[in-house]
Amino acid sequence: MDLKRLELLMHVADFGSFSKASTVLGLAQPALGRQxxxxxxxCGVRLLYRHGRGVTLTPEGTTLIERARPLLRQLIAIPSELQSELASPRGSVTVGLTPTVCNLLGLRLIRALKQKYPLLHVNVISGYSGYVHEWLVDGRVDLAILHDARRSSTVAVEPLAGAELFFVSPTARTTFSVPATISLSSIAEVPLVLPTRNHGLRRTLEYAASNAAVTLKVEYEVDTLDLLKEIVIAGLACTILARPAVTKEVRSGVVQINAVDGPKLNTRLVLATAVGRPLTRAVRVVELELAALVKHMLAEEQEETGLFHVDG
Structure with missing residues (x-):
């Protein structure tokens, strides 16, 4: 059924006259009559009665208009709804962030999206990089920020920034001596608490240690950041983390951080999406907002965050 002809019938019925409808529509009356x-x-039925006062709908015409009018209204509204969707996307987006990144920009992301896209529902889940990578591939998150992830057949990555890694030690008394000069060789002499080997941070540290021909003394393997920091605060071990992961603890004086002498220890933060999974408009605006937040930090907060520019 021709939707344009349905719309013309509605106008003729509303005006009760071919001549009035023709004038308003800017369509010649004979052409309107032919449509x-x-x-x-x-339809195979008569839709209008023609009489001296104009036209009226037949019962069949009335039924057709009653059925068609709400459908036509919906169809006519589609372009404006699509434009509205572009201006204010809606739906649900799940973002996977590592604990360091969550501390760095999780709250800022929520605030920015709430202000700019009030119809968007955002879920943020946090875990070490290896777990977040699995969630992305499995479809449990729509996009993620990972540590040192590489492009693969399942994940596409876009470098966002580098983050310097610091030696984190307790300020409380310990059963071991914290070295005065922090280098990989001296770090290898103290007990460490680190994530397990399937996470980006641990792989970065193991690679750096191998290049320096030292073996890290890993006393504890913990895949939760809160417990890892508690072990350090308790004086049981030291660790290596990016500055945002321990900002609160440094401010409260329970841990201290030191840059590593010699070649810097760094991790690369990348924005990751699943290969072959179409990105909705909602996911794209969250992706852009994450990139914008990191860009702002690189421009305005490098010293506070420990972030630095990296090449693509």
């Missing part, structure tokens, strides 16, 4: 006639032929 209505073709619609009647298509």
């Amino acid at each position: 209505i006639q073709k619609l009647e032929e298509e």
